Amino acid sequence: MADFPRIIDDRAASRFLVPREAFTSEATFEREYAAIFDRCWLYLGHASELAEPGSFLTRKVARRPILFTRDKAGEYHALFNACPHRGALVCRERKGAARAFMCMYHGWTFGSDGHLMSLPGSSGYPDGFKTDPQKQMVHVPRMERFGDFFFISFAADGEDLATYLAEAGDYLRLVSEHSASGMQIVGGTQEYAIRGNWKLLAENSFDGYHAACNHSTYLEYLKNANGALGATPLSGIAHDLGNGHAMVEYTAPWGRPIAHWVPLWGEEGKAEIAAIHAALEARVGSERAERIAHRNRNMVIFPNLVMNDIMAVTVRTFYPTAPGYMEINAWALAPREESEWLRKYRLYNFTEFLGPGGFATPDDVEAIEKCQQGYASGGDGLVNDISKGMNREDGALFDDEEQMRCFWREWDRRLAAVEA
CATH class of the missing domain: 3.90.380.10 (Naphthalene 1,2-dioxygenase Alpha Subunit; Chain A, domain 1)
Structure with a gap:
């Protein structure tokens, strides 16, 4: 038997019951994150919130801090708001306009698309360090747009957004x-x-x-x-x-x-x-x-x-x-x-x-x-x-x-x- 509370969906008897354990169980709560919030398409924001190139906003989505940006070319990006160096929040503002984002901890600076632009004391690092993929801000695995509504998914695979939205x-x-x-x-x-x-x-x-x-x-x-x-x-x-x-x-x-x-x-x-x-x-x-x-x-x-x-x-x-x-x-x-x-x-x-x-x-x-x-x-x-x-x-x-x-x-x- 499943170790999470199952619904009772008895259409013949017109009986639909939901165990109250589904609302109180810590184990069910963590399973929901694995099965739902880590897999589904989740709403991020509306295009009007980033009306101009260079604008940005920060938002928490399913326990994760996200930096939603529009670069100077007008392209949109959804980045995990965490510095690849030591993990501090890169952007601490709610919203605004910026050509770059500097981590307050050690001064690493990133472009609106998350690429590492500069870092203090660069002579202490080997050649090619600044272009190492692991030293760039990480993009959310998937972001798609439906009209002016932007959604993200933390799953690298799965159906596209239009299929997911259905009717x-x-x-x-x-x-x-x-x-x-x-x-x-x-x-x-x-x-x-x-x-x-x-x-x-x-x-x-x-x-x-x-x-x-x-x-x-x-x-x-x-x-x-x-x-x-x-x-x-x-x-x-x-x-x-x-x-x-x-x-x-x-x-x-x-x-x-x-x-x-x-x-x-x-x-x-x-x-x-x-x-x-x-x-x-x-x-x-x-x-x-x-x-x-x-x-x-x-x-x-x-x-x-x-x-x-x-x-x-x-x-x-x-x-x-x-x-x-x-x-x-x-x-x-x-x-x-x-x-x-x-x-x-x-x-x-x-x-x-x-x-x-x-x-x-x-x-x-x-x-x-x-x-x-x-x-x-x-x-x-x-x-x-x-x-x-x-x-x-x-x-x-x-x-x-x-x-x-x-x-x-x-x-x-x-x-x-x-x-x-």
Whole structure:
């Protein structure tokens, strides 16, 4: 038998169970890094974050410090942010512009592509030392670009990024099509931590079942804010996008800067939204424009990339540092050409609902942490039930749990492959 907790996926009996040990076991946590985070494609950043040649940013991805650069020729590089000499961080800044990076420990200096440019006391080293491949900064084994989204993999082999993304790739394109001139990351980064297992946030990110109860305060707030809600009902379906990726797509009564008007925006706003919608139709066709403007999407790209295309567009990643602890980063994505008042509304929504101090995220954090605390009650064989909608013949609804089952099947498959 496998020495990690296996899901119970009994389709005939409409029974889907996940052992709670999967959220608490240290051995399972380490196996997840070997089977998932060391093998899957992981989100690194957006092209707009390195808008000019010479720009850079640093980021931690799956416990590893990464230096993401754009060299003077405009080429992008993903480097392990560690000096080949003694291992110190080469770049200690969060982001900026630089033609070279000098390690603070001994002064070794590297170009944006990681090559060793100079080192103090070079006469003490043999000929050819500076060009030795082992003396250069190490590139992440694989980096690929899908539109303006960059992903990396720590595995030297495996499927290409487009194959890995499967049908999720079309929804990344859909987000990009919000803009005629390109999308951009706006402002800074939301950073926070949750005392809970990372898979709980994966579940929560596209769980339509919890909204009415867990986010009741936000829904009441919108009802009492004059004109903040339109007449569109809340309804939708779940999509299996392949390879563990899944999504809920639904209509909702709140406004969307692209391009769903609500009375709060007034007649002037209505005219601008109508113009945006007309331009969208001309560019992508009426059917796709309708989906972009009037449908919301909460998507999880396995294992840990969330795209919330709702009242604002949020890009979110989360990485575990222990079975019961994770670190989260989130960014707002918006059209470059967006007007000042729409941008203001978008960012207000981003912080009001999705931010760590907004209406939704504190609710979600509390629920996740209470789940993790509940697992400490112990008891052999305790399981979570994720079977809602499993017996629905005409397809899962947005408040069913098929999207979570997609995630868990891929999780189980990958851990079983490592076990084998």
